[in-house]
Amino acid sequence: MNGLMLTAVGALILIILVLVYRIHTLVVVMRGAKSGDIGMANKVNAFIFPVFFFVGLALFYWSYQSAKPYFLPEAASEHGKITDGIFWEVMLILLIAFLVTNVLLYVFPFLYQYKEGKKAYFYPDNHKLEMVWTVIPALVMAFFVVFGLIEWNKIFTFPEESKCEVIEIMGKQFAWQVRYPGQDNTLGKYKFKEIDATNEFGIDLTDKASFDDFIPRELHIPKGKPVLLRIRARDVLHSVFLPHFRVKMDAVPGMPTKFWFVPTKTTAEMRAETGNPKFNYELACTEICGRGHFAMRFLVVVDDSADYEVWKKKQNPWVNENADYVRTKVPGFVAPGEEVKTTTPVAPVIVDTVNVVEELTKKGEVSLHINFASGSSDLTDASMPSVKSIFEFLTSDKKAKIEISGHTDNSGDAKKNKDLSKQRAQAIVDALVKLGIAKKRLEAKGFGAEKPVADNATEEGKAQNRRVEIKKI
């Protein structure tokens, strides 16, 4: 129907064009205007040029004034203030060049329009004049180059690492993750081969330096101290863009990059300055990376140095949050404060390696082994990556509704198991709602031990059965 409408409208426009044109031709014939004459039309065109320019210039000024409030606030980094300065200074000089050339370009057509009997001025060249307008731009460019280079070299002269806050930032489809070196101020090594669904950074657990590294869900940086970002990507190109700090650097798989800057305003100061109590610094991606390119937002918080230290102290090292996982790589690993069950054999833990988003998109269902504190429905931190990957799916497919069903093994009371599995499913729903997913898109169910997928006689089978199933509905 719509296609028909469109075609009809198109045809109508075409018919009107043809009619107007026919009428115009007839009028020309009626008037007896001779073709090939240079008449009124030439004068009109000549007149519109300066009008276009001056009206355009007024609109330029007006639109600039009304767009200005929406430009980013003043740079919140040391180098940013200088690059902004370069931008506006160069812009000013260019504006002068723009005005001079355009005044001439738009006024000359009016001044030198065709006049009967007039002859144009035969003026093939003037070497002096040409020399002038070669040398002047050359000098201006030389000036730009010198000042630009000085600043460029400053930006890319890196301070000693010991004086910086070194933070690793990793881009993947479609999220950012950050890793801090922890107490020892040394980031643990990583190996690309170690990357899996839990160990998203590929942290090398044979390197002791990685045992205090932590992976928070926000990027915190201290005001007034050099921050060195170690940037990498694990699938396709991404680009770290911190608009308020004038920071941009590609994240390249297989080729780590870096960028350093000094934040100059805390989030709180920026809130006060912009008068926006909800102001937040953000991290975006500026290298096309696929479907979710536009949604790789990561929250950035600038603290003053005291707050920053407090925040850092509160962070729990990644290995402690993923003790079960770490034990699969480092047998006998015990996180501080963890109850050591030396007598009972450690229940096998299944680490999910499936790509949740892909499975759900393709098959519409996936089975996950999400960790809960034993006998309770509290999500552990180790289970967050799985929850997050469900969240990623739900953000990538905005319309999808899912059913989350909990399953247990057959040990213990059947009724209790059923309730517990329902509560656990509900806990995941709650976590997702907290992340911003609409409640109506989620449904929690509990089946207890009713639907085993493996033999409950073995520990391995039991582990298989303790699972959460996600299904698209």
Next chain:
Amino acid sequence: MSAVGTIEQAHAHAHDDHGHDHHELHWIQKYVFSEDHKVIAKQYLFSGIFWAIIGGVLSLLFRLQLGFPDANMDWLQPLLGGWIKDGKLDPEFYLALVTMHGTIMVFFVLTAGLSGTFSNFLIPLQIGARDMASGFLNMLSFWFFFLSGVLMFISLFTSTGPAAGGWTVYPPLSALPQAIQGSQSGMTLWLLSMALFIVSALLGGLNYITTVINLRTKGMTFDRMPLTIWAFFITAIIGLLSFPVLFSGALLLIFDRSFGTSFFLSEIYIGGEHLTQMGGSPVLFQHLFWFLGHPEVYIVLIPALGITSEIIATCSRKPIFGYKAMIFSIVGIAFLSFIVWAHHMFVTGMNPFLGSIFMLLTLIIAVPSAVKAFNYIATIWRGNIVFTPAMLFSIGLVSFFISGGLTGIILGNAAADIQLHDTYFVVAHFHIVMGTASFFGMVAGVYHWFPKMFGRMMDETLGYVHFWLTFIGAYCVFFPMHYIGIAGFPRRYYSFTGFDAFSSFVDLNMFISISAIFTVTVQFIFLFNFFYSIFRGRRSPLNPWKSNTLEWTTPINPGHGNWPGEIPHVYRWSYDYSKPGAADDFIPQHIPFSQTKESNLPGEVDKE
């Protein structure tokens, strides 16, 4: 000189021998697989128009998404089918639209449509040759382009969509089918299509260069050639040197995609899987791509500058100011265009020292560019300007060339580029300086040489309306993008609502979209004028613009071989407009100095 003369005579002789055969050409040889440069030029022109419509419509589709992010797009379902789900445009298809718009406009419209049309049409006519050096290669060139177009067109309809990794097709995104749907069969077709396109460009370029060097008529020395020919000549050389590099990049990408090599891939974990490819570098591809990609900007722009040089001189009734400086600046720009490519890569992780070198070289380009702009302005100064539609579009081009060129100086400044890289500021910059400016050059060329192509005139009033609406529309589309870019909005974003920093400018994006719809719509005035005039336009006089160049000495509808009799000889440059003492305000190139004693300058005598 004598050698050239002999070749020319031999050629003319050979032509005469076969003269009587031409009447018996089958229509397929005459209109489809033709070796006549004029027919091939028209084939390029019609293909260019076809692709421009497609490229334009694609841009409107993604502008709808950007301008009206909340609108229900179900009404587009008849056109887009499954790419509209629940009234929303698919985000991957949005990227595909952006990618295809860029590819089509840069390569199929502004390279093939512009160079292909006017180099083919004007080189033999303006240098006084019966045809291209090799009519057969010329024909092959078009049909390779046609085939390349067919593949690209098919890719639009594949179930997984056309290529979607941006027109720059950076790997790994373009190399990994699991990273984005567009990198499946769509990307394969893209690469095959581009490979054929490059073959076409090389065959065409070889022909242009050979023809200009070898087939100039007697007296047509290099320093008498019209600037159009200089521009096409230099453009062809740039293409010949840079396209093979893109070809190698495309080839290596095909290997990475299909044969498990790792030129551009290393340490990739995707879809829960560790890829085996190790040791490649994505940055290497960027170097290969931009080694063509940057000269490509000038492949697109220089022919347009050549065309406008000719039109501005003719319609101002003045010699082009600084003819030699114009040639040197084209040559200078062409040379520099090869050594500035990495300014597209300041923040890609490339060594910052390289960044400083490329910044220096990039800003040097501003000098010859400025010379060109000033020379245009000096040409219209004290002219006797006739505003034909072609002249209007040429002035429009100079305006865009200045506006867009100036912002390039900011982007070339590596330190300022950190913030602006991959934002709408870049989009605004290149759409003005390379997109719109070249487009205006192309349209100006069509208006100017339409009488020579079809023996009829286009309607001037419609031309004026078309110009002013397009000129205003194009500025309304691209000027506000600078503001959005200064505000930091990244390009290739499906939607900006996810970020606090980019949540402003909703109205401005809507305004840009409306302007884009308006601008594309008014192109139908041109299309109507164009097709109507082919059949019903006023008959053209022999030399409608009172121009000096040789093409206007051919019959109104030149046949195969262009001149029925002997090819005219050339005695002077093509810019003797309003020469003091001369009775008329133009003296065509084939008039000997001996016939214009009253206006000859000291030293101007025929050297026979």
